[in-house]
Amino acid sequence: AQTVTQSQPEMSVQEAETVTLSCTYDTSESDYYLFWYKQPPSRQMILVIRQEAYKQQNATENRFSVNFQKAAKSFSLKISDSQLGDAAMYFCAKTGANNLFFGTGTRLTVIP
Amino acid sequence: SQTIHQWPATLVQPVGSPLSLECTVEGTSNPNLYWYRQAAGRGLQLLFYSVGIGQISSEVPQNLSASRPQDRQFILSSKKLLLSDSGFYLCAWSVDGTPAKNIQYFGAGTRLSVL
Numbered sequence: 001a002q003t004v005t006q007s008q009p010e011m012s013v014q015e016a017e018t019v020t021l022s023c024t025y026d027t028s029e030s031d032y033y034l035f036w037y038k039q040p041p042s043r044q045m046i047l048v049i050r051q052e053a054y055k056q057q058n059a060t061e062n063r064f065s066v067n068f069q070k071a072a073k074s075f076s077l078k079i080s081d082s083q084l085g086d087a088a089m090y091f092c093a094k095t096g097a098n099n100l101f102f103g104t105g106t107r108l109t110v111i112p
Numbered sequence: 113s114q115t116i117h118q119w120p121a122t123l124v125q126p127v128g129s130p131l132s133l134e135c136t137v138e139g140t141s142n143p144n145l146y147w148y149r150q151a152a153g154r155g156l157q158l159l160f161y162s163v164g165i166g167q168i169s170s171e172v173p174q175n176l177s178a179s180r181p182q183d184r185q186f187i188l189s190s191k192k193l194l195l196s197d198s199g200f201y202l203c204a205w206s207v208d209g210t211p212a213k214n215i216q217y218f219g220a221g222t223r224l225s226v227l
Contacts, residue, residue: 004155033215035215037218042220043200043221043223044219044220044221045156045202045204045218045221050215091156093156098158098169098171099146099158099161099171100156102156103155105155
């Protein structure tokens with residue numbers, strides 16, 4: 001079975017500082033996609049960043065970047081210059097045959 | 113641009129009553145459509161997905177069913193709700209093609225409370 005594990009139920013970061021959220025996954029596939037989604041209090045899932053497994057270069061979107069270690073099956077999210085609006089639940093997800101497999105999420109608190 | 117609408121935002125229903133949640137997508141054709149449920153403190157679990165009109169695949173056996181009467185309309189239903197059906201339901205879409213390769217975009221969700 002494919003699983004996505006987020007071992008940090010909660011994290012906190014000072015405003016303007018950097019935080020890294022961890023994610024590991026299990027798969028026998030060689031071609032897949034990985035995502036980080038943000039779920040603010042409004043509950044709508046918002047795509048933060050996407051990584052294609054066949055690409056060695058780590059994806060970057062403004063203040064958000066990933067550290068993708070394919071051999072280790074690790075996909076961490078780094079948020080730089082944290083802002084109050086970054087406070088949310090963050091979910092790591094991996095593509096399956098027909099859907100996404102989600103981790104259980106990490107609740108990020110940003111301290112002013 | 114593409115948008116996804118999901119309603120109602122909140123719903124309180126008695127046990128044994130029927131359910132109908134609706135999701136529509138605008139600005140694209142023949143999208144893949146998905147229904148997920150999010151239980152408290154957990155990630156999302158796929159309930160149904162559809163790659164075309166009338167084509168529904170169920171991932172989890174349960175008290176729910178889904179239908180796709182039109183290209184960009186996806187409906188989640190139940191004939192008789194159970195207490196265990198309470199949760200947060202999210203609709204999502206992705207572009208036509210292999211579901212495994214496409215970004216999924218989510219609606220705002222429906223909070224269902226069965227009492």
